[in-house]
Amino acid sequence: METCDVLIVGGGPAGSACAWGLRNSGLDVAILDKQKFPRDKICGGWITPAVFSELAIDASEYARGRLLQPITGFRTGSIGGSSIDTDYQATVSYGIRRREFDEYLLRRSGARVIEGVALASLQRENGSWIVNGQMKARLVVGAGGHFCPVAKLTGARRAREDAVVAQEAEFEMDERQRAGCRIRAEVPELYFCADIKGYGWCFRKQNFLNIGLGRMDQHRLSEHVAAFVRFLQAAGRITFDIPAALLGHAYLLYGVSERKPVDDGMLLIGDATGLAYKQSGEGIRPAIESGLLAAQAVVAAEGNYSREALHRYEMLLRKRFGTSGKDWASRAGQHMPSAWIGAIGRTLLGTRWFVRDVVLDRWFLHSSEPALE
Ligand SMILES: Cc1cc2nc3c(=O)[nH]c(=O)nc-3n(C[C@H](O)[C@H](O)[C@H](O)COP(=O)(O)OP(=O)(O)OC[C@H]3O[C@@H](n4cnc5c(N)ncnc54)[C@H](O)[C@@H]3O)c2cc1C
Numbered sequence: 316m317e318t319c320d321v322l323i324v325g326g327g328p329a330g331s332a333c334a335w336g337l338r339n340s341g342l343d344v345a346i347l348d349k350q351k352f353p354r355d356k357i358c359g360g361w362i363t364p365a366v367f368s369e370l371a372i373d374a375s376e377y378a379r380g381r382l383l384q385p386i387t388g389f390r391t392g393s394i395g396g397s398s399i400d401t402d403y404q405a406t407v408s409y410g411i412r413r414r415e416f417d418e419y420l421l422r423r424s425g426a427r428v429i430e431g432v433a434l435a436s437l438q439r440e441n442g443s444w445i446v447n448g449q450m451k452a453r454l455v456v457g458a459g460g461h462f463c464p465v466a467k468l469t470g471a472r473r474a475r476e477d478a479v480v481a482q483e484a485e486f487e488m489d490e491r492q493r494a495g496c497r498i499r500a501e502v503p504e505l506y507f508c509a510d511i512k513g514y515g516w517c518f519r520k521q522n523f524l525n526i527g528l529g530r531m532d533q534h535r536l537s538e539h540v541a542a543f544v545r546f547l548q549a550a551g552r553i554t555f556d557i558p559a560a561l562l563g564h565a566y567l568l569y570g571v572s573e574r575k576p577v578d579d580g581m582l583l584i585g586d587a588t589g590l591a592y593k594q595s596g597e598g599i600r601p602a603i604e605s606g607l608l609a610a611q612a613v614v615a616a617e618g619n620y621s622r623e624a625l626h627r628y629e630m631l632l633r634k635r636f637g638t639s640g641k642d643w644a645s646r647a648g649q650h651m652p653s654a655w656i657g658a659i660g661r662t663l664l665g666t667r668w669f670v671r672d673v674v675l676d677r678w679f680l681h682s683s684e685p686a687l688e
Contacts, residue, residue, distance in 0.1 A: 394515060
C-alpha cells in the first residue's frame with residue numbers, strides 16, 4: 316500500500332499553500348485532487364498583493380506566460396445608482412485566471428501530486444487513515460473547497476449553513492466585444508445590491524472579462540444576476556450580451572461558518588472550513604493563510620496528530636482572523652428594517668471617504684493587515 320505522512324485533499328490555493336509550507340519539514344506530503352490541472356474554478360480571480368508575499372512569489376516571474384492584470388483603482392456604486400472612481404495611483408491588487416494560478420501554485424508546492432482521483436472513502440485504522448482503500452496517511456488535511464468530503468466527516472451539515480451564493484462567467488472577448496466594453500482593465504467595477512446583501516463585479520483582465528454577482532441570500536439569485544447585467548448594459552459599461560453560461564457556486568464566510576477546523580488526525584483549511592472575508596467575500600488570501608498556518612501547526616505537533624495537539628491550528632486561525640461575529644449589516648438587521656439598512660448603505664456608497672477608507676481600504680484591500688510572516 317502507498318503511504319505518506321500528510322495527505323492533502325484538494326489542490327486549490329489552500330492545499331497548495333499548505334504543502335508549500337511543509338516543503339522543508341521532512342514530511343512526505345501528497346496532494347490528491349479529483350481534477351487534472353490546469354482546471355477551471357468559478358471565481359472572479361481578484362487577489363491582493365499579500366498573497367504573492369506570503370508565498371514568496373515574484374510577480375514578474377509569475378507573469379511570464381500567464382495573465383497578471385495590475386489593478387490601480389476601483390469604480391464602486393450601487394446597482395441602478397451612481398458610481399465613484401477611486402484611484403490609488405499604485406498597484407493595489409491583481410487579476411489572475413484561476414486555471415493558470417492554481418496550476419502554478421500546485422506545481423511549485425513541492426508535494427507529490429495525484430491528479431484526476433477523487434477522495435471516495437476514508438477509514439480510520441490503528442491511528443492512520445486508509446484513503447480510497449489504497450493509500451495510508453497519518454494526517455489528512457481537508458482542502459476540497461466548500462463541498463470538501465473531509466469536512467463532512469468533521470460534521471459539516473451543508474443544508475443548515477448560511478452560504479454566500481454566487482454566479483459568474485469568464486470569457487475571452489472577441490473584437491466586437493472589446494470595442495463594446497467600457498470597463499478599464501486596471502479599474503474593476505463593483506456595484507452593490509440595493510439591499511446591501513451582496514454585490515456584482517465586472518473585471519476586465521486584459522482581453523478576458525469576468526462578470527458575476529454574489530449574495531448572502533439564496534433566493535432569486537439568477538434574477539439579481541440578470542438585473543445586474545441589464546444595469547451594466549443600460550449604463551453603457553458593456554454593449555453586448557454575456558456569451559458564456561453563468562456558473563454558480565457557494566462558500567462560507569468566516570464568522571458565519573460553524574465548521575470545526577480540527578479533529579483527530581484531521582485539519583480543514585480554506586473553503587472547506589469557511590474562511591472568506593465577510594464584507595468582500597475574498598477567499599483566496601484566507602485560504603492561503605490557513606494553509607500556511609496549518610503547516611505551522613503540523614510541524615509543531617511533531618508527529619502527534621491528536622485533536623489536542625492540533626488544537627494549535629485553531630488558535631492560530633483565531634489569532635489571525637479574530638473571533639467570530641456578524642458584520643455591521645447583519646448586526647443592524649437585528650434592530651432595523653431591511654429597507655433602512657439598504658437606504659443607509661446606498662447613501663454611504665455615495666460618500667467618497669466611506670468608499671475609500673471603509674469599503675476599499677478596510678473591507679476589500681485589508682490594507683492595515685500586513686501579509687503573514
Ligand atoms: C463566483 C465566485 C467568485 C469568487 N471570486 C473571488 C475573487 O475574485 N477573489 C477571491 O479571493 N476569492 C473569490 N472567491 C472565493 C474563492 O474562489 C475561494 O475562497 C477559494 O477558491 C478557496 O480555495 P480552496 O483552496 O479552499 O478551495 P478550491 O479553490 O475550491 O479548491 C478545492 C479543490 O479540491 C478539489 N476537490 C473537491 N472535492 C474533491 C474530492 N472529493 N477529492 C479530491 N479533490 C477534491 C477540487 O477539484 C479543487 O481543485 C469567489 C468564489 C465564487 C463562488
